Amino acid sequence: xxxxxxxxIICCLATVAGPLCEPMSILEGxxxxxMTVEAASIQSKRTYENVLVDGxxxxxxxxxGYFIGDDFNNVxxxxxxxxxxxxxxxxxxxxxxxxxxxxxxxxxxxxAYATRPVSKTNINLYSYVANDRSQGFLPVKQKxxxxxxxxxxxxxxxxxxxxxxxxxxKGTNIRLYTSNSDKTQKFYFERVC
Numbered sequence: 001x002x003x004x005x006x007x008x009i010i011c012c013l014a015t016v017a018g019p020l021c022e023p024m025s026i027l028e029g030x031x032x033x034x035m036t037v038e039a040a041s042i043q044s045k046r047t048y049e050n051v052l053v054d055g056x057x058x059x060x061x062x063x064x065g066y067f068i069g070d071d072f073n074n075v076x077x078x079x080x081x082x083x084x085x086x087x088x089x090x091x092x093x094x095x096x097x098x099x100x101x102x103x104x105x106x107x108x109x110x111x112a113y114a115t116r117p118v119s120k121t122n123i124n125l126y127s128y129v130a131n132d133r134s135q136g137f138l139p140v141k142q143k144x145x146x147x148x149x150x151x152x153x154x155x156x157x158x159x160x161x162x163x164x165x166x167x168x169x170k171g172t173n174i175r176l177y178t179s180n181s182d183k184t185q186k187f188y189f190e191r192v193c
Contacts, residue, residue: 046096051139051147054091057103057193063146063186064161064168068110070102075110075123075174077161086192097136097152101128111135112176117154121176139189146186151176158185 052058060068062077067085069078078085087110088101100110102125111126112134129135136152137159149159157176161168165183179185 046093048096048098048138049091049093051141052089052091052098052189053191054089056089056191058087058089058100059085059190059192060087060100060149061188061190062161062168063183063188064165066168066170066172068159068174068187070105070125072105073124075125077168077170077172077174079170089189092131092136095131095133095136095152097133097138099128099135099137109135110137112151112153117151117157117176119157119176119178121151121157123159123174123176139187142186144186146188148179148185149187150179155179159187160185 059080061080062068064077066077067080067082068075068087069082069084070076071084083104084102086103088103088106090099090101091097092099102108102110105125107127108125109128111124112121113124113126114121114134117134126135133153134151138150138152138155139147140150141147151157151159154176156179158179160175160177160182161184162173162175162177163184168184177185
């Protein structure tokens with residue numbers, strides 16, 4: 001029990017400054033007026049900003065049971081206590097989407113494995129690419145309290161547990177599929193810290 005608490009504390013401290021591999025951009029030579037106007041413009045487009053806590057650690061639980069995790073390359077269902085079941089949520093304010101960094105593999109993010117994500121596109125882990133919307137996701141709260149997680153590049157497809165809800169088990173693949181109201185597309189974000 002003490003190891004789990006220590007792990008959670010270390011994980012929280014590790015996320016304060018963001019991922020170690022995230023590229024940094026510095027605006028040089030910009031006037032404060034231009035930056036203020038740009039900030040106001042960006043602020044007006046932020047639909048998803050307050051859905052999660054930027055830098056927060058989350059387990060993403062499927063309504064089918066189990067949690068979203070990985071086997072180092074592919075994203076799939078895992079048990080709650082699996083080390084890969086914890087994700088760092090990061091917000092991209094410029095394009096108003098979230099991306100999810102593997103806590104266990106901090107240079108890798110959840111990624112739609114395609115140039116243009118469509119239905120049946122696989123979700124895998126891939127190196128973070130700044131402003132790549134195929135790595136971006138839009139958590140949309142549903143009436144029942146669950147979230148549908150749409151892809152930022154193609155919002156007509158949502159993250160889904162492959163197959164039928166009754167067949168979901170550890171190792172079941174996670175993919176994108178045409179957005180619908182099925183249980184396989186319902187998720188809950190459980191805050192770790």
